[in-house]
Amino acid sequence: MNEDTLLKERQTRIDKAIAVERPDRIPVILSYAMWAAEVTGFPFPEFCLSVEKSGQKMIEAFELCGDADGLEFAGFSAYGSSFLFMSKVKVPGIDLPDDGHHQVAETELMKVDDYDTILGTEWPEYYMDFLRTRVLDDVNPDHLPMNQPPFNAKAICDPLGIPLLTGGLVGTPYEMLCGARSLQKFTYDLFTIPDKIEAVMNHIVPHLSGPACQMAKDKGFPGVWVGGWRTASAMLSPKLWERFFWPYFERLVNEVVDAGLIAILHMDQDWTRDLARFRELPKGKCIMSLDGATDIFKAKEILGDHMCIMGDVPAAKFSHGTPDEMHDYCTKLISEIGPEGFILHSGCDIPANAKLENVKAMVYAATGK
Numbered sequence: 001m002n003e004d005t006l007l008k009e010r011q012t013r014i015d016k017a018i019a020v021e022r023p024d025r026i027p028v029i030l031s032y033a034m035w036a037a038e039v040t041g042f043p044f045p046e047f048c049l050s051v052e053k054s055g056q057k058m059i060e061a062f063e064l065c066g067d068a069d070g071l072e073f074a075g076f077s078a079y080g081s082s083f084l085f086m087s088k089v090k091v092p093g094i095d096l097p098d099d100g101h102h103q104v105a106e107t108e109l110m111k112v113d114d115y116d117t118i119l120g121t122e123w124p125e126y127y128m129d130f131l132r133t134r135v136l137d138d139v140n141p142d143h144l145p146m147n148q149p150p151f152n153a154k155a156i157c158d159p160l161g162i163p164l165l166t167g168g169l170v171g172t173p174y175e176m177l178c179g180a181r182s183l184q185k186f187t188y189d190l191f192t193i194p195d196k197i198e199a200v201m202n203h204i205v206p207h208l209s210g211p212a213c214q215m216a217k218d219k220g221f222p223g224v225w226v227g228g229w230r231t232a233s234a235m236l237s238p239k240l241w242e243r244f245f246w247p248y249f250e251r252l253v254n255e256v257v258d259a260g261l262i263a264i265l266h267m268d269q270d271w272t273r274d275l276a277r278f279r280e281l282p283k284g285k286c287i288m289s290l291d292g293a294t295d296i297f298k299a300k301e302i303l304g305d306h307m308c309i310m311g312d313v314p315a316a317k318f319s320h321g322t323p324d325e326m327h328d329y330c331t332k333l334i335s336e337i338g339p340e341g342f343i344l345h346s347g348c349d350i351p352a353n354a355k356l357e358n359v360k361a362m363v364y365a366a367t368g369k
Contacts, residue, residue: 006161010069014163018262018308019284020341026334028344028366029165029310030359031072034101034352036061045093048078048102049143052151059156064356066363070163072264072345073225074153077145078102082135084171084227085179086110086127091143101352109134110180112189115200123207130180154220166264167221168212170256172248173201174231183230190240201248209252213259223262223287226252232269234293246277257285264310268348269293275302283307292347300337309337312347313362318354323361330365 001009016023036058037047047054055075062071078091085104092100110130118126141147157164177200178186189197212224231245256263263286265278270293278288283306290296290311299309312333317326330344344366350359 001161003159003161007158007163010161011163013069014165014343017341017343018287020305020308022340026338026342026344026366027069028363029070029072030062030065030068030350030363031346031348032058032061032350032354033076035350035354035359038352039064039354039356043093043098044100045091045098047076048091048093051075051077051145051148055151055153055156059153059160059162062162063160065359067367067369068363069366070165071157072164073166074157074164075151077143079136079139079144080169082131084169084176086130086135086176087179088135104179106179106182108182108185110177112193114180115193115196118200119203123204127207152219164221165223165262166225167216167219167261168224170209170212170224170226170252172226172228172231172245172252173204173208174244174248175227175229176204177201178230190244194243197244201244205248205251209255209259213256213261216261217259221261223264224256224259225264225266226256227266227268228271229268232267232271232293233273234270238273241274246274250280253281253286257282262287264289266348267291267294270295272298275299278303279306281307287343289345290347296333297336300342304337304341308341308343310343310345313345314347315351315354318346318358318362319351321358323357326358326361327365330362334366 013023013027017027034044034047037044039061040057042057047057058071058074058076062068078089081089081104087109088105088107090096090103090105092098092102136144154164181189216224228249233241236245253263265286265288267288268291272295275298287308287310288299288303290299290309292312292314296309296312303309313330317329333344344362
């Protein structure tokens, strides 16, 4: 089979799953970052600091895994997390040992007085100044993704027959402010100055999805990642969830879909309590990507005719399980979550210490080869 035919076959399989239709078989999509460096023997510091080198290694790792149907993304920068979390990041070879993994270093970078500053300033202006003066002030500019040569992962993957899913990232106002203020301080703000927080979120949200959607469309990617982690049902009371998360999340998802893109809902932590609310999102236009904390079988029961479900092979099975255990779990997911509207995928990313034979076993469970 030539690469054009292979790309079309794999993309059709993925598209049918997203539309909650029945593909010829369950698609399997791989998602990882640091594991690519580990499995290819590439130095962690170089991987974390170069979008081009990391992307090349991620594609190289994909070809070690068997006949998977696609990659969620290709190309990584440890400092990319700073833009999503508005937090400093520790990087191997700079802040950590060479064999360490990058870490978000949470601390109170934003003060309470900043809320008034935000309300009196255009958000893009404040955001970029905040990153420049408080988050990235001690970072070598050459290590930042926007200062590196553009890496066109799609131009490499398309000829290899590898679909790519994600072309941009969107965080909610809650996640960004929480990262900048720190979890403890921001939680205190929610109870002491809730009206101010709501006003700030309303000021921020119009500026969040547009750049990511435009980037995805310009580069020909089908989807945009919309994330939630500290806003999970297990983390927030229903009252806080309804006021400070859902209206903003729903708006961002609808903006992604209205742009003609698939919303990839990266839902870390446990969202079981509020699964029914996700039926309010556009049918057949979203992927709910779960990490193992949410009851994926309950998600199928509630959302199975409305939204594609993606997940949720646990990190422990990749790093500590056997190929047989991996195959058995994946087969259970395929039989009970499929055949319509399911993509086999890791719970969040494949961990850096995953065994290659276990990744291959996941792929084999879906493909039979």
